[in-house]
Amino acid sequence: MIEGARWRKWVFFYVPMTLFLLFLLFPFYWMVITSVRPDGELYRPWNSSNYNPFWTWKPTLDHVRYLFEETLFASWLWNTTFIALASTAISLVCGVFAGYALSRLNFPFAGSLGTAIFITYLVPQTLLFIPLAEIIRNYRLGDTPWSLILTYPTFLIPFCTWIMMGYFKAVPKELEECARIDGASRWQAMLYIVIPVAIPGILSAGIFAFTLSWNEFIYALVFLSSPEQKTVPVGVTSELIRGDVFYWGPLMAGALLGSIPVAIAYSFFVEHYVAGLTGSVKG
Numbered sequence: 001m002i003e004g005a006r007w008r009k010w011v012f013f014y015v016p017m018t019l020f021l022l023f024l025l026f027p028f029y030w031m032v033i034t035s036v037r038p039d040g041e042l043y044r045p046w047n048s049s050n051y052n053p054f055w056t057w058k059p060t061l062d063h064v065r066y067l068f069e070e071t072l073f074a075s076w077l078w079n080t081t082f083i084a085l086a087s088t089a090i091s092l093v094c095g096v097f098a099g100y101a102l103s104r105l106n107f108p109f110a111g112s113l114g115t116a117i118f119i120t121y122l123v124p125q126t127l128l129f130i131p132l133a134e135i136i137r138n139y140r141l142g143d144t145p146w147s148l149i150l151t152y153p154t155f156l157i158p159f160c161t162w163i164m165m166g167y168f169k170a171v172p173k174e175l176e177e178c179a180r181i182d183g184a185s186r187w188q189a190m191l192y193i194v195i196p197v198a199i200p201g202i203l204s205a206g207i208f209a210f211t212l213s214w215n216e217f218i219y220a221l222v223f224l225s226s227p228e229q230k231t232v233p234v235g236v237t238s239e240l241i242r243g244d245v246f247y248w249g250p251l252m253a254g255a256l257l258g259s260i261p262v263a264i265a266y267s268f269f270v271e272h273y274v275a276g277l278t279g280s281v282k283g
Helices: 002-036 062-070 075-106 110-122 125-138 143-147 152-172 173-181 186-197 200-217 217-225 232-239 248-283
Strands: none
Touching: 002 062, 002 143, 002 200, 002 248, 062 075, 062 248, 075 143, 075 186, 075 232, 075 248, 110 152, 125 152, 125 200, 125 217, 143 152, 143 248, 173 186, 186 200, 200 248, 217 232, 232 248
């Protein structure tokens, strides 16, 4: 009986999970190999002798040096970080207050308003960038980071609001009611009772909002034109693809380095903050 259960666990859990992880992580492995593979191997025909597409015996950092010495990759990283952090902060503040109001305050059409906010998030960006471009042009914010900092919340605020609505509804109302009975105002009860309990939800919304801001492409492509103002997704694709010539080494190096901040945010916050705080709340 025990051997049969162990066999079924291997067949139905370990083997499928291993195959899924290999399939999921293979693109990252390919980026790493391409980033350190010299040009002589990158552009060598696949049917040539002594060529292994999945490994290299002569790793090099020339592609990384090319990014930082021949392109404005450092500026793109700074621009992307600043825009993502600023837009995430604005969206979190608005989303927390809006989510609290929609989940805690009793006013007419609160449920319908929450559904409308979520539907707003579902509107494709391809329909919004034209009117937003007109607004950016009227306020003369084109080709500046503020053109993205002020437009990213159009899809981040509905997203954060919807997440916080669900999290605030999961927080027991008795905690807030006890504070109100003890003389606290609604503002004090929200600030000192509800929001500290909801920190795991706020961090989760912030991580997802930061990821959406970091990876956004359409608005950054439309609103930014000068090379020194571009973000990583736009800069890498526009400056390292020239006509039908693809600089695969720097392209993969830029994609790899551009994904590191998001990976760090997920691993650090989820493991040390969200999981820990969620466990403390359950306890």
